Amino acid sequence: MADKFVATNELGSWLAALSDQYRTLVPRREGDAVVFQPFEESRPVELDARPTKSPKEAVFPQCEALLTFAYNKNPETPGRVEVAVTEKMGGAPTVVVGGRPCDASGFFTFDRVYDSERVKDLNYLHRREQTLFVSLVCEKPATTCFCNWVGGGPASANGSDALMIPVDGGYVLESLTDSGGKLLEGLSDASDVQTKQAQSVKSAAEEAMDKAPDLSAAQEQLLAHFDDAEFWEEQSGKCISCGTCTYLCPTCYCFNITDEQFGHEGVRLRTWDNCMSSLFTMEASGHNPRPTKAHRLKNRVGHKFSYYPSLHGGNIACCGCGRCIKSCPASVDIRAIVLNAIATPVSQPEG
Amino acid sequence: MTQAPNPYLPAVGTITETIQETPTIKTFRVVLNSEEAMKNFTFHPGQVGQLSVFGTGESTFVINSPPTRMDYLQFSVMRAGEVTAKLHSLSAGDQVGVRAPLGNWFPYEELKGKDIVFVGGGIGMAPLRTLLLYMLDNRSDYGEISVLYGARSPQDMAFQYELPEWLERSDMNTVLTIDAAAEGWEHSVGLIPNVLLEMEPSPKNTVAITCGPPIMIKFTLQALQKLGFKDDQIITTLEKRMKCGVGICGRCNIGGSYVCVDGPVYTYEQLKALPNEL
Numbered sequence: 187m188a189d190k191f192v193a194t195n196e197l198g199s200w201l202a203a204l205s206d207q208y209r210t211l212v213p214r215r216e217g218d219a220v221v222f223q224p225f226e227e228s229r230p231v232e233l234d235a236r237p238t239k240s241p242k243e244a245v246f247p248q249c250e251a252l253l254t255f256a257y258n259k260n261p262e263t264p265g266r267v268e269v270a271v272t273e274k275m276g277g278a279p280t281v282v283v284g285g286r287p288c289d290a291s292g293f294f295t296f297d298r299v300y301d302s303e304r305v306k307d308l309n310y311l312h313r314r315e316q317t318l319f320v321s322l323v324c325e326k327p328a329t330t331c332f333c334n335w336v337g338g339g340p341a342s343a344n345g346s347d348a349l350m351i352p353v354d355g356g357y358v359l360e361s362l363t364d365s366g367g368k369l370l371e372g373l374s375d376a377s378d379v380q381t382k383q384a385q386s387v388k389s390a391a392e393e394a395m396d397k398a399p400d401l402s403a404a405q406e407q408l409l410a411h412f413d414d415a416e417f418w419e420e421q422s423g424k425c426i427s428c429g430t431c432t433y434l435c436p437t438c439y440c441f442n443i444t445d446e447q448f449g450h451e452g453v454r455l456r457t458w459d460n461c462m463s464s465l466f467t468m469e470a471s472g473h474n475p476r477p478t479k480a481h482r483l484k485n486r487v488g489h490k491f492s493y494y495p496s497l498h499g500g501n502i503a504c505c506g507c508g509r510c511i512k513s514c515p516a517s518v519d520i521r522a523i524v525l526n527a528i529a530t531p532v533s534q535p536e537g
Numbered sequence: 538m539t540q541a542p543n544p545y546l547p548a549v550g551t552i553t554e555t556i557q558e559t560p561t562i563k564t565f566r567v568v569l570n571s572e573e574a575m576k577n578f579t580f581h582p583g584q585v586g587q588l589s590v591f592g593t594g595e596s597t598f599v600i601n602s603p604p605t606r607m608d609y610l611q612f613s614v615m616r617a618g619e620v621t622a623k624l625h626s627l628s629a630g631d632q633v634g635v636r637a638p639l640g641n642w643f644p645y646e647e648l649k650g651k652d653i654v655f656v657g658g659g660i661g662m663a664p665l666r667t668l669l670l671y672m673l674d675n676r677s678d679y680g681e682i683s684v685l686y687g688a689r690s691p692q693d694m695a696f697q698y699e700l701p702e703w704l705e706r707s708d709m710n711t712v713l714t715i716d717a718a719a720e721g722w723e724h725s726v727g728l729i730p731n732v733l734l735e736m737e738p739s740p741k742n743t744v745a746i747t748c749g750p751p752i753m754i755k756f757t758l759q760a761l762q763k764l765g766f767k768d769d770q771i772i773t774t775l776e777k778r779m780k781c782g783v784g785i786c787g788r789c790n791i792g793g794s795y796v797c798v799d800g801p802v803y804t805y806e807q808l809k810a811l812p813n814e815l
Contacts, residue, residue: 252546269632271549300785409812412792443781445593452592467788470778473751475777485814488812493793
């Protein structure tokens with residue numbers, strides 16, 4: 187399919203047309219943040235600033251119902267209260283327009299866990315299978331960007347259905363999948379000049395990234411530092427256990443399951459959880475295997491750069507978006523922690 | 538759309554009987570409401586289940602009845618938090634959710650022909666019970682069976698309805714112990730690791746299977762090592778906070794090992810190869 191072009195002043199009408207068929211999520215300013223919201227013609231789309239939150243919620247809502255239940259009494263057996271349980275599956279055809287290539291690729295981290303041979307997380311899959319991504323190529327990397335460290339790139343096609351490339355007067359749209367092609371139907375073809383410019387924007391974006399360091403030793407070195415309490419206390423010194431990093435992360439997939447009941451009916455909810463909280467692993471006995479922030483940050487970094495890769499073919503559970511660095515109130519930098527683990531020799535236990 | 542069983546959908550079951558084992562431990566015997574589901578239910582000794590009270594939540598417990606006795610699934614629950622407190626308020630006829638079986642199991646096939654030493658402390662006896670009863674139901678497959686079961690006091694000792702049988706049986710050796718002497722107590726007195734050293738089981742062709750509070754496990758391991766048990770001759774089953782039970786939600790991992798699916802049963806040899814985070 188030929189590349190398409192949408193002029194900046196036609197963007198709204200294209201998104202409005204998409205909204206007729208899809209839940210169309212676009213980045214928009216809400217106060218100080220840029221977040222993904224359903225497109226509204228009266229509200230401008232923010233495509234220049236990087237979205238503060240990732241579009242993770244498009245596929246993995248912050249809170250969703252797994253099932254509902256209702257207690258009831260059968261008049262034939264008045265002494266007995268019965269419970270009826272009903273499965274809940276959310277999801278509607280959705281397209282995310284204006285997420286970045288890192289955001290789209292973040293879902294691969296989920297897929298390996300939520301769609302494995304061992305288990306299928308149907309609530310996740312029902313949304314995942316219905317969600318398309320039109321990703322905006324990042325012209326200039328931010329200082330917090332490191333997608334190329336973890337297998338991505340500012341113009342990477344991986345995980346997207348179409349790419350949106352800023353050119354003079356608008357965007358060139360490159361279809362990557364059949365479903366992506368359908369989203370672009372009705373748009374005019376890009377001119378040769380525009381297509382050429384799009385290609386050079388993509389190459390310039392890739393070239394603008396600093397060279398990625400070699401992380402091949404991270405998996406082993408993070409494990410080797412597991413018992414090095416001093417190392418982890420130093421790395422986590424600034425952390426305030428707020429969990430901002432986990433909530434903004436496109437690849438953090440941990441969750442909690444809780445029940446809510448109203449009268450005789452209720453719902454079992456799945457909500458995002460946060461491994462930076464001491465309650466995350468607290469056992470009913472009071473014992474906590476990760477009692478300090480040093481233990482918890484060690485697990486977060488270790489999971490992403492060591493344990494997960496060891497289970498999933500070397501793939502790192504991080505898409506390099508840098509949100510955890512940019513929005514951390516204490517300036518904790520996961521890149522520095524990984525590099526420190528690689529660079530710091532492992533001290534031999536005494537005796 | 539993907540067709541597969543929904544891992545979060547519990548089967549609804551009915552509590553058929555409860556037993557107040559100790560002031561803090563209550564046992565629930567549960568039958569799944571679907572006759573077909575109950576008939577087709579299979580599990581291995583040591584596997585766990587998520588037991589839920591709809592409206593309060595789910596918690597993980599071992600199925601402590603053996604697969605050789607399928608009249609009901611038995612769960613013994615120590616009151617510790619919100620879900621367990623709610624469970625303790627339930628009685629026969631009440632409805633619960635069951636997601637089971639989950640996790641791995643004791644290597645009961647590989648243990649055939651070996652002598653077995655069970656060392657259980659407090660509620661830690663529950664997971665051992667399923668394997669012990671399985672072995673008693675297949676008695677000729679196993680060598681000598683010894684059980685050391687300890688609790689803080691006589692009142693804290695669960696499964697009292699079957700302890701006399703364990704003590705009387707000539708094909709097993711049962712030792713019961715409490716931490717400090719108590720009136721009317723006719724069995725051993727002393728901490729589990731010390732009583733274990735007195736029992737002096739031989740490590741020859743023997744596997745020790747232990748479960749209990751972390752401090753008991755720590756000293757029991759030392760005692761077993763003193764007795765000559767090698768790391769691969771010691772098996773334990775772990776406690777962790779769990780939610781999903783299917784290796785996704787992310788809290789029960791020890792490094793790359795998820796206790797809800799790769800465990801809860803580990804040999805001491807396997808545990809030593811994992812990061813030190815119990």
